[in-house]
Amino acid sequence: MNNFEKVDALGQLPQARFGHTITYIAKGKAILFGGATGDTGKYSITGDTFSFDMQTKQWKRVEVQGTAPNPRAAHAAVCVDINQIVIYGGATGGGSLASDDLYLLDLRSADDIGQWTVVPVVGTTPGRRYGHTLTFTKPFLIAFGGNTGQEPVNDCWCVNVEKSPITWMRLECKSEQPIARVYHSASICTNGSANGMVVAFGGRSNDQQALNDAWGLRRHRDGRWDWVKAPYKLEKEQPIGRYQHSTLFVYSMLFVIGGRTGNVGETLTIDVYDTETSEWSKFNSIQRFRHSSWLVDTNIFVYGGFELDSPNIPTDIISKINLNKLLLPSEPLTNKLGQYQHAQRNVSPQSLSPQMSPASTDTSNSSLNNSLMQKKGAPNNQINTQKQQKPFTQNQVEKPSFKFINQAIVAEESRDSKVQNKKQRLPQSAQDNNIAHLFINTLLQPKTFINLQENAKFLFQAQHIIMLCDQAEAVIKEQPMVLRCKAPIKIFGDIHGQYSDLMRFFDLWGSPFVDGKDSDIEAFDYLFLGDFVDRGNHSLETICLLLALKVRYPESIHLIRGNHEDKWINNGFGFSEECAQRLGEDPNDDDSVFARVNRLFEWLPLAAIVEDKIICLHGGIGSQLNYVAEIENLQRPLEVIHEVTTPEQQLVVDILWSDPTDSDQDFGIQPNIIRDPAGTGNIVKFGPDRVINFLIKNSLSLIIRAHECVMDGFERFAAGQLLTVFSATDYCGRHKNAGAVLILKRNLEIVPKLIYPQNLNAHNWIEDEETLKKRPPTPPRWKNQGQRRSYE
Structure with missing residues (x-):
């Protein structure tokens, strides 16, 4: 051979x-x-x-x-x-x-x-x-x-x-x-x-x-x-x-x-x-x-x-x-x-099965643990001799906290060792975090949250929300357009204002419950892939909680931008109406919460890379994105231009709006008729060949994206080299889909955790049929594309 x-x-x-x-x-x-x-x-x-x-x-x-x-x-x-x-x-x-x-x-x-x-x-x-x-x-x-x-x-x-x-x-x-x-x-x-x-x-x-x-x-x-x-x-x-x-x-x-x-x-x-x-x-x-x-x-x-x-x-x-x-x-x-x-x-059919969670391939074992115990307090000349035949190990050595250029990256051990050994992640300062504490203590209630009615007055005043935005924007501005993250990390897809779903995820699968015994913020980072607002009826609770967590833990909570973090979109899909009804404001006022939150959205990063191997973004790679550096070169604040006239504007639309093709057999770049019924050609679908070429060019192994409702909460594409994750259940009250969070372990194994729709009779901002005709929800993506349904 x-x-x-x-x-x-x-x-x-x-x-x-x-x-x-x-x-x-x-x-x-x-x-x-x-x-x-x-x-x-x-x-x-x-x-x-x-x-x-x-x-x-x-x-x-x-x-x-x-x-x-x-x-x-x-x-x-x-x-x-x-x-x-x-x-x-x-x-x-x-x-x-x-x-x-x-x-x-x-x-x-x-x-x-x-x-x-x-x-x-x-x-x-x-x-x-x-x-x-x-x-x-x-x-x-x-x-x-x-x-x-x-x-x-x-x-x-x-x-x-x-x-x-x-x-x-x-x-x-x-x-x-x-x-x-x-x-x-x-x-x-x-x-x-x-x-x-x-x-x-x-x-x-x-x-x-x-x-x-x-x-x-x-x-x-x-x-x-x-x-x-x-x-x-x-x-x-x-x-x-x-x-x-x-x-x-x-x-x-x-x-x-x-x-x-x-x-x-x-x-x-x-x-x-x-x-x-x-x-x-x-x-x-x-x-x-x-x-x-x-x-x-x-x-x-x-x-x-x-x-x-x-x-x-x-x-x-x-x-x-x-x-x-x-x-x-x-x-x-x-x-x-x-x-x-x-x-x-990063992913196998077994690890992607919601019914099966394969055993961890963590490299720690009894031999290594025994070696570690024997090394404690041992003289240097007694370590790693040939007679001992101990594995060549980095035990008792703390990996330092690193930074890429302009971006702090916390080096993580496995969950257990991190909880015991890692220095506590502290807020930037107590003074800066008073308002964040207030929002977190009120809204982060994974076990006792109340299912608020859609028109209930918001619990905070407009000036409090604007103060929170000021602090969150100051943190976000200091971080790059492409975040660098470490595993283990939890990755969430679209939430779309479904605050109750977010609390259920936190209740069932762990949460950054601040100062609480159930908190796992010392063990996991959290990455949210955009579309925090619109469609659902609790966009204010959702975005305010996420921003408060970002202020509290700036290097552990990661927020990237979705296509609904855009004033031209969320002005018509629910967030504007929610601000008007629940805050009693005029969203067209430059001093409104609606305007202030959207100015913050223009500073959000567009992608995150985990462990130098996995790129996470909201939509996809479309027709223009070839290298990660192209995202890094984009300048902020960034306004999304929908009537595309330049390659840079197309690049942004690709990142926020594009979808994979309908199956692994559909190659190249194809029209995205559902999202672009006018046929402008600005919103496209990309085939598995584009995925493979992009990963090779950038020395990456996996794309994780959100943007599409998928019936099981997550779905594979391009032979598993792209994953879609969606975290809002029963999207728009019409699709009966599950929601998922992807838990990326330290060894880069991916374990999906699912929640299913509940009979909460929760309405949303586009429930009436007249509005639905104007802005229908995107139909869900189906594993068996031959059975894909169309919702008019």
Whole structure:
């Protein structure tokens, strides 16, 4: 069976090279920078930048602007945010080293235009070096080892990219440390008990020995860092020492690819270290060194470097390693890869069944718990020895709170550990939250809520609502157009003013019940996908409660915009009428609650991304949305323009209004006759091919959206790569549909929780037949499209 495949690349092909870096970023692209080209004795150091499109297999030279790094090889690069990478160090030829400046390449503005910037740094730097590693574990950029031009070193430095001014800090670890080394590798473990740990492997020592040890760098709750040596099971064959190799993590497995040993021409296997069992496994390998590699789904791509049969002439071949084939001889590793694929898709038929909730695949177990208990208070020299054979674990290490640019993201453990260990999320200030407390204490009544009549006077005065809007808008303005969230998280679809449904969800499946014993706000974030108002008869209770929760917990409660968070829509579908009747106001007055709430709506984000894998938005991707960066580039306050005249206006309509096609067999872009009966072409349906292409381009695995009434409360599309969730039961009193909330667990398993219609005789703002003729509810989406019903 052939596990390796040559990728036939097209376009503006870069010269064959070695000592370069390739960094996989969003938009489905890998960025090549620098390296050395030429033949024996005639090598030339380069500073060119190329992009490789994973979908089209096209190379293209990146047009760069700003202050670019000078040509270099044996440097290090890492992705630090969407379409942003940093470069540090390297050699410039003739025994000279590159400067110790930190360079940022920003590719967010366009696919093949990059802006280079020298990051301003204060204080002492790690200094010039080559053959080192650079990793990023949010928010820390970490440089380790390398050669200073005089000798290999083992110092470790970090930068907290969230703190200004940017300052390098040398990590003074009191534990046993790796010996000095150069041409080693380092990667971030992405799952399991060592999740978030920096793992360094191999390299060449000061006495020219090829090393085969692995070390994990971890951060404690009190801010201390230390190294822990990875245990190797004695009965298993250990890896051969090597350097000038590459490593990548797939799930909890470390893959070591290529490299060379102290013996000229010695062939090497691909060695795989399982951080859960401390076992090494060996597989056939391509022979490459001074190359670079990157991971896409379950394929590892290798580019450039030298091959053993021509060790003086670099290659320009891209080789693909199919991990499904490679790992077949090992059933345990094949099973782990299957878990990884499951996590990538985030959803399985079993986990989506409302009757079945499969057992959690949490990586914690009795062995790990015992290991944790034994480690408490143990001296450093008693931890992770070969005799103990403990799993390579990040236990007792608190993952720090991170931020993407302008966005705080709270790093979460599993529910139990978060409740015990995580610092309490506090309100911004007591003074700012007095009004929020008042709304929450009155409206957040999951067990004792009263089913208010549709015309009952609202419990708060207009000035209180406006004060709440002012505070909520101040919070929302400080957060980006695309939120970054962590799991576990609860995801709600349309609520449409059905306050009683929201309380039932909170009662049955947990709520952010402030200061109450039933609160789970310390364990879960909450994400609401828009359409808070209209149709139902308690839009005021719904929106005021959600805004108050946002003020109270700005980094735990996430609100994104739906198509009804728009003054031109909610002026005709219920919210305006509710404000007029229940508050006694003129909605046309600029000082009205109706006007103030709609001004706030124009600041709401349009999307959220969970764990860098799942994008959540209200409607869909339509015909225009191709990259997440396009949403990020939209400016606020944002008014939705329905008579579209520009691509940007169409993009907004796509995000808020578009739907999937009627089935997985309907491809491309199609008219959306139900939502656009006039045939303007502004509101469309998108097929499963659009979903798949969008996910590939953005390195995502799932779309979660709302916007459509679905009979079971949730529904799959595009073979499970898109989920629709709808949280309002018996929509408009006509469809008898269930409502759902999706609980996204820490391991990215999705468990839907359902509620069903109740005989509450609840009316809504469009109940009378004359109004229904003017603005009928959108018909529900049916799993069996052949039985789809039409409601006139």
